[in-house]
Amino acid sequence: MTKHTYEYGLIGNCSYQAHIHKNTNIEWMCWPRFDSSFIFGKMLDSEKGGEFSIQPSEGIKESRQYYLENTNILCTEITSAEGTYRVTDFAPRFHQYDRYFKPLMLVRKIEPLQGRPRVKVICHPVADYGNLTPSQYEASNHIEYLGLEKEVRLTSNFSLSYIVQNRDIVLNETKYLVLTYGAPLEAPLASTCESFLDMTKRYWRGWVKNLSVSNFHQAQINRSALVLKIHQYEDTGAIIAAGTTSLPESPGSGRNWDYRYCWMRDAYYTLTAFNNIGHFEELERYFNYIVNISVKSSERFQPLYGITGEEQLVEQILDLKGYLGNQPVRIGNQAYTHVQNDVYGQLLAALLPLYVDRRFINLERSDSLNLIHDILKQIDQLMDEPDAGLWEFRTLSQYHCYTYLFHWAGAKAAHKIGKAFDNKEIMLLAEKLIKDSSEKIEACFDATRGVYTQAIGSKNLDASNLQLIMMGYLENDSEAAKKHLIELEKELRSKEGLFYRYKHSDDFGEPETTFLICAFWHVEALTCAGRVDEAIKAFENLLTYSNHLGLLSEDVDAKTGSQWGNFPQAYSHVGLVNAAYRISRKLDRPNFF
Structure with a gap:
């Protein structure tokens, strides 16, 4: 019998957790609480579990996954025939206004590292343990998923049309994907993501110190x-x-x-x-x-x-x-x-x-x-x-x-x-x-x-x-x-x-x-x-x-x-x-x- 190991990393911010596979897919994530229905649950059902992945068009040749040292920030580096890119996943957590900022927000930063990789971004959330698939509404700079208990929104500087149509996207610059539950992100995308990443990194490293x-x-x-x-x-x-x-x-x-x-x-x-x-x-x-x-x-x-x-x-x-x-x-x-x-x-x-x-x-x-x-x-x-x-x-x-x-x-x-x-x-x-x-x-x-x-x-x-x-x-x-x-x-x-x-x-x-x-x-x-x-x-x-x-x-x-x-x-x-x-x-x- 071959050795079985869980090929997942875990991120979280004391409001929610997400299990991220070495292939970049969010295999398990429950919102709005730890014990809520999964919004992504492919871990338990490949058909009803939904998907949120950034995978190469030509297939994965190699995957390397690691944490930024002394943090709960996870990096997944994917190599395909066309190049290499890195997905940095984190749940924002840091001090703000004398308390902890820990929103129901998943931030994904995607950077090209070598070559010109083509990727396909798939985001299909579900509810009621896979029994409910929301409809999608494409707005000016976000995709809204309708029919869930609260507003779920994907904000990105990727082409939204390509995401909705499941089309390949050439990754030639840093891109961001922000998924929110309830309160949406209503701020500049790139600078906010970078700021949240930096503050989250500093929070966890301070905690470890x-x-x-x-x-x-x-x-x-x-x-x-x-x-x-x-x-x-x-x-x-x-x-x-x-x-x-x-x-x-x-x-x-x-x-x-x-x-x-x-x-x-x-x-x-x-x-x-x-x-x-x-x-x-x-x-x-x-x-x-x-x-x-x-x-x-x-x-x-x-x-x-x-x-x-x-x-x-x-x-x-x-x-x-x-x-x-x-x-x-x-x-x-x-x-x-x-x-x-x-x-x-x-x-x-x-x-x-x-x-x-x-x-x-x-x-x-x-x-x-x-x-x-x-x-x-x-x-x-x-x-x-x-x-x-x-x-x-x-x-x-x-x-x-x-x-x-x-x-x-x-x-x-x-x-x-x-x-x-x-x-x-x-x-x-x-x-x-x-x-x-x-x-x-x-x-x-x-x-x-x-x-x-x-x-x-x-x-x-x-x-x-x-x-x-x-x-x-x-x-x-x-x-x-x-x-x-x-x-x-x-x-x-x-x-x-x-x-x-x-x-x-x-x-x-x-x-x-x-x-x-x-x-x-x-x-x-x-x-x-x-x-x-x-x-x-x-x-x-x-x-x-x-x-x-x-x-x-x-x-x-x-x-x-x-x-x-x-x-x-x-x-x-x-x-x-x-x-x-x-x-x-x-x-x-x-x-x-």
């Missing part, structure tokens, strides 16, 4: 941080797991999920990564998102919500061909109905820095201690309730070790918050829950093998229990931690150094692919256990599973090295950042010098 990272694989950390940044929907603070839906975990598996929502769990790991690299505005925005959810949540927190806090994420199957023919294509996610009790501890752990880190003003949070106390009470009430676990088993409810680990970690975080504010009520309840959750974790211990199993009464092992070491439940230099790690490696590590989540059958059979973040957890556990040389070697091996731009998928086929699952996956980039941070701390070089 403010990262606090070591020189241990710094370029990869920077790229992962840039990817993670554009997974936050800045308007509400929600952080999505991925910008795509229904990219299969393995071919023909049926494990095709919509990840364009905010999982409490994923957000915790993402915010940990931002905290590790010294960026905090994402956490403050997420706090506001949580506060708004907590006001609406009458009984208990769901595992995930929509990006504006929607609770009902009803799963539907669409009439689309699917990625490489893999069906079903789903929107919505049934997991919103699941009982996943680890979410409470993750909320407390995620919010901890806002309460105890002196870089934040504690008085700003003192009036929200009720939220902390309420979450603790929820943990207390749910201590004896089985759940679906972090892997979201649809028909298997257990007393998961991972859930109790986060009861323990959340209670530990709450205790620190209570101590910071001298709130004895919070501290006392937290102490009780630390003890109760520890007893549950110990009930998962298999003394014969010296390993903590997936759940109480289960013999199955689970890679999530690597975090018993990472989170300090097991003393890092203890024999218990070393033995636990060895047993997990024996059963779940592939000979290629990748990690399976678990090996037992679930609702869809036995998992066929490895889960990339589990391998990064393994790197962290190795580091904690003092096996630092092994950790570095394992980390560097994992870097080889990225695509041509350093972007990581959710899953990897251990045998072929193929990328599968939604892409790029925030989880995986979080794993990279946190593993690199852990290693750099162990090497005693957390800062560059």
